[in-house]
Amino acid sequence: MTTTTLAALVPVLPFLGANAGLLLGRTAPGFVRPLAVLPTLTSLVLAVLVAVRQGGDAAVDAATELTPTGSVPIELALHIDGFAALVAVLVGVVASCVQIYSVGYLRDDPRYPSYAALVSLFTSAMLLVVYSGDLIVLLVGWEVMGICSYFLVGHYWETPEARAASIKAFLVTKLGDVPFLIGLFALAGDTGSFEITKILDAVAHDGLDHPTLIALLLLAGVAGKSAQFPLHTWLPDAMAGPTPVSALIHAATMVAAGVYFIARLLPVFAASAAAMVVLAAMAAITMAGSGLAALAQDDIKRVLAYSTIGQLGYMTGALAVADRGAAVFHLLSHGAFKALLFLAAGVIIHAAGTNSLAAMSRMGHLRDRVPDAYWTMTVALLALAAIPPFSGFFSKESVLGAAEHVSTGHTEHAPAAAGWLVLLAGLLTALLTAAYAARLWLLAFRGRGADAPDHGRQPLTMTVVLWVLAVPSLAMGGLAYRLLPDWFDGRDLAPTLTTSVLGTGLALIGGIVTYAAWRHTTAHAARVPLGAVAAHPEGGASLVEAEAVAGHEPAYGDIAGAADPADPSRLLLGPLHHPAAAGFHLDAVYRVLFVRPVQAAASLVQFLDREVVDTYVRAAGTLPRWLGTAVRRAQTGNVQTYVSALLAGTVVLAVAAVLVASGA
Amino acid sequence: MHLAYPAVLSALLFCTGVYGVLARRNAILVLMSVELMLNAVNLNLVAFDVWLSRTAEETLHSGQALTLFTVAIAAAEIGIGLAIVLAVYRNRGTSHIDKLRDTAEGHGPDDTDPSLPDSDALAAEQAEKAEAST
Secondary structure: OOHHHHHHHHHHHHHHHHHHHHHHOOOOHHHHHHHHHHHHHHHHHHHHHHHHHHOOOOOEEEEEOOOOOOOOOOOEEEEEOHHHHHHHHHHHHHHHHHHHHHHHHOOOOOOHHHHHHHHHHHHHHHHHHHHEOEHHHHHHHHHHHHHHHHHHHHHHOOOHHHHHHHHHHHHHHHHHHHHHHHHHHHHHHHHOOOEHHHHHHHHHHOOOOOHHHHHHHHHHHHHHHOOOOOOOOHHHHHHHOOHHHHHHHHHHOHHHHHHHHHHHOHHHHHOOHHHHHHHHHHHHHHHHHHHHHHHHOOEHHHHHHHHHHHHHHHHHHHHHOOOHHHHHHHHHHHHHHHHHHHHHHHHHHHHHOOOEHHHHOOOEOHHHHOHHHHHHHHHHHHHHOOOOOOHHHHHHHHHHHHHHHHHOOOOOOOOHHHHHHHHHHHHHHHHHHHHHHHHHHHHHHOOOOOEOOOOOOOOHHHHHHHHHHHHHHHHHHHHHOOOHHHHOOOOOOOOOHHHHHHHHHHHHHHHHHHHHHHHHHHHHHHOOOOOOOOOOOOOOHHHHHHHHHHHHHHHHOOOOOOOOOOOHHHHHHHHHHHHHHOHHHHHHHHHHHHHHHHHHHHHHHHHHHHHHHHHHHHHHHHHHHHHHHHHHOOOOOOHHHHHHHHHHHHHHHHHHHHHHHOOO | OOOHHHHHHHHHHHHHHHHHHHHOOEHHHHHHHHHHHHHHHHHHHHHHHHHHHHHOOOOOOHHHHHHHHHHHHHHHHHHHHHHHHHHHHHHHOOOEHHHOOOOOOOOOOOOOOOOOOOHHHHHHHHHHHHHHHO
16 A cells, blocks of 8 residues: 555544444444554554655655635645654554553443544544644644544533533633634635645745734644643643543643644744744743642642643744754653653552542552552653653753754744743743652652552553553653654754753752652641542542542642642742642633623623513514403403394495495 | 285394394393294295296296205204203303303403413413423
């Protein structure tokens, strides 16, 4: 088969699997698990084949026009360069791991068939985004991901948190998608094509008429999808969904779509220096803010969610300094270790019966209950904190190196201000990342107190996947940084000495300071008993998680934080702790700015409808009602009256007829 | 005999019948008045038939045939009418038409208060709710 056929099969197979799963879910439950896992695995194999055949050489392009549209043509187009080939492999790996993990995680879940089908559909949409060479086809995948995310975040729809989170995720991403769509049309209007290769040609030769406007409109959609400030608020709340969904959607694929989109169209963004500075500022605020917020979260998955936002900030930062190789390198390594972190967190939540770090810090021997999750999570946290030689170190250093390169004014692609913003925020975030990674590890695995409950071994499907993902988290960065430039733009991705020393030094300081703070505060833990666990700890993993999500707010008073004096983050953040736990009250600001006005407008419309429009309608009905009342009085019930009236009418009609006939 | 005599007689009979139908209280007398009206019509039919058959060369006497029909139908009608009057009398203890006013406005179990202006709107709202809930 040709490379084009193989590449076309990659997104089609999970799509067919999703359809078959939805159709057969009720009638043939035995087929659901193979239908969920096999198409995804096959498309992973095909994606690897495509990557091998493409091999980082010239991009594979194929296009077929289904029907003429009248103006700008829309084509089913493939555009597979080194970025697309490798990101598709990442999506395939993570999606396969998540599907296998879900078999164990949602073993007893009655809605597993629809869940697995939606995950397959989601995978297919992401692969479509990755391979598509036409922006409208890309947009189709982009929106399918949005709706799948809505359904999957709301998987535990019995809990109010999940319902609210799914609607929030959908609305906030749509808030970015509307400008995104307008931006796509503006881009096509300027360049006369939706096809990526033609757009890039047009930008390279003629430039754009409105580069800043287009770039900012597209950035809004990217900020929504990739959870960048100020549209990031949906991502922490989306942790109300099942853990494998968090791993797939909110760590490795959907949020990566925005970064990947900028990487594909980087010349369009680079055409406007203002857009690049906005992108850099967005990345800087996102990185630093999410690092502080992650340090204060109590829910283990919300820590990881904020960490995802921060790492995505690194990627957009790399794009702001016009180095898409570094951005996609970090996307690849982050996809591996963040998926691993989430999946391991799912195992831990199942074992501990709670998602609260405060409760875990009061459990002894939790790490002995889940040795696989303990070791793999340690690897992934070290990768997250960018400690050499784990993969996160190399990818993060390539980002910081690119920023340093730009800030010293060695390049004309990006403004030096963007370089400084990204570099400083990146270094600060390196410190914060190490701090919250250390806090997470210490609270979860070094707890003291009553022993953690023992439910026996975790299912094999859940633990094997962790080790599969631990391999790239451990080794990919070191092995890949020499090979990847051949696949990407050819720019060097090797870590530079200055940023490596600075970044690693800051990370070590962050870890050590957190350890010292934890040593200081952990003595309080015994004095303040905390810790509510799920009502059915012996149940399936998904049931335990749903109960943990629903129980966090009643048990600890807040969905994000817990009143725990033994938390080292209280000592580290001081007065910042409360706003950081609440995400710097951005939700409250949005409530005032958007939710309240919309609600007020809705009540105004309701008033206008009920009181104004209805008044006219009722008034118009008054006259007929009066007439009806008057006519009703004639209905006396006496038949003789009726007959009299009939007779009188007949006589009148007869006289009239006679008069008319006689011509009088 | 001149046509005027039977015509005047039948007009008098019909008016008597109309008066009886409109003015009598007792249902049986009303029925008798109806019979008077019918027979006034019968008289007209026969008289005009005879008058027309004088000038016509050939006639089927359809007026007289129609009279026979009317008589037969009137017999059936009065049978049913009297049965109804009997049933009403057994149920209500009266056959006075003035007192049989069940169809009057504001009477009967399922009728709402006519003074309430919104009764129609309320009924419409209830119907909407029933639709929405199904």
